[in-house]
Amino acid sequence: MRIRASHSVNLLAVAALFAACLGAVSGCGSEKEADSRADVTTDRARQVAAAWDGSTAAAAWRAGYYPMGETVQLPRGGLRSQADKQAYEDQSLVLRGKLPVTWPKDGRVTWARSGSVTRSLVGADESYKSLAGAGVNGKPHLTVTGAKLGEMSVATSRGPATVPAWLFTLVGYASPLKQAAAVPSKLPRPPIRPARDIPGYPINRLVRIAADGGSVTVVALHGVCDDGPEVDVLETRGSVVLSASVKYRKDGGDCTKQARTQQVTVKLERPVGDRVLLDAPTGRPVPYKGPHGPSATWS
Incomplete structure (x- = not known):
């Protein structure tokens, strides 16, 4: 060890x-x-x-969906500046746009070799709030302009899974910040x-x-x-x-x-x-x- x-x-x-x-x-x-x-x-x-x-x-x-790794995926190539990295760590995000108000209530979590399971999905607003803190108070921040439902890979108790995710558009980045939208299963x-x-x-x-x-x-x-x-x-x-x-x-x-x-x-x-x-x-x-x-x- x-x-x-x-x-x-x-x-x-x-x-x-x-x-x-x-x-x-x-x-x-x-x-x-x-x-x-x-x-x-x-x-x-x-x-x-x-x-x-x-x-x-x-x-x-x-049989369940239990994340055993990060459920947030940074834009491709990561955050480019120390200020952006600090803003993410501080949960310093600002919304400058509208988030979807409707979405499918359920989605499929899929494993390549062990089938899939249906899980409830959280909305874009709830997902955004889990990423953003109480306020920026003049600190460096990341700006979110919108979101759409997509998918991402998450490490789970059953290996890598493809999971429904909210894809948040960030100012200055060509690829999105992703947050898994599927609600994990209840622990047995x-x-x-x-x-x-x-x-x-x-x-x-x-x-x-x-x-x-x-x-x-x-x-x-x-x-x-x-x-x-x-x-x-x-x-x-x-x-x-x-x-x-x-x-x-x-x-x-x-x-x-x-x-x-x-x-x-x-x-x-x-x-x-x-x-x-x-x-x-x-x-x-x-x-x-x-x-x-x-x-x-x-x-």
Whole structure:
């Protein structure tokens, strides 16, 4: 696995996740306890895999539309200036035109090898509002002059899909800014309850699945007084279960209530395919969250 850039976050929101070791560092570094934690974590991963494999939840997962990648596509060639890039990141968009007020209520999400599914479509106005913030307040902005319904490719739990999308015309760009219009399927109810008495912390979010499906990059949590996060993987025929933990320093010491998030890339024995990517502590699919927050499925 590879470790990438990290960011600090306030621990208050995740304090319960670190209760086992933060504030009780003296026993967290022993090899005996480390082995014990590993055994418990492995058992939990096996339980999650066994509960999901062959379940009605897994069948629903494979039949639905679940985005596992970005649902916004920038104009061909990307945004050309730093000001435009900053405007997009700040959701600084201005509408100088009219958006369609009618549209088909349903559309087809289609996979090249696994059929299609009908999903409700959001309107152009709702789609635009998800891209635009509260106001520009004199900041650099992107100007939208109109939109039409088209399609785009989205990475999903079943591989790349062709999805209905709103194509927004931007001033200064020959190709549109695309936003997927299909509403994701509702997450199936997990066939196993969350575990609150085991070591390890829920995976924060999925960042990306490699183009060949051979690795996944996720955001994991760890403290300021450890040696960083690590993510173990248990692969079965129907699932990929991830278990996040931290590597504790042998020298111990006082630990402050501060946590960090860090990207971890986990290599797999075979491509993800349509296997469900699961978080061991929660027993739920690992959520994908884009730059502007989670999709309707994960929120």
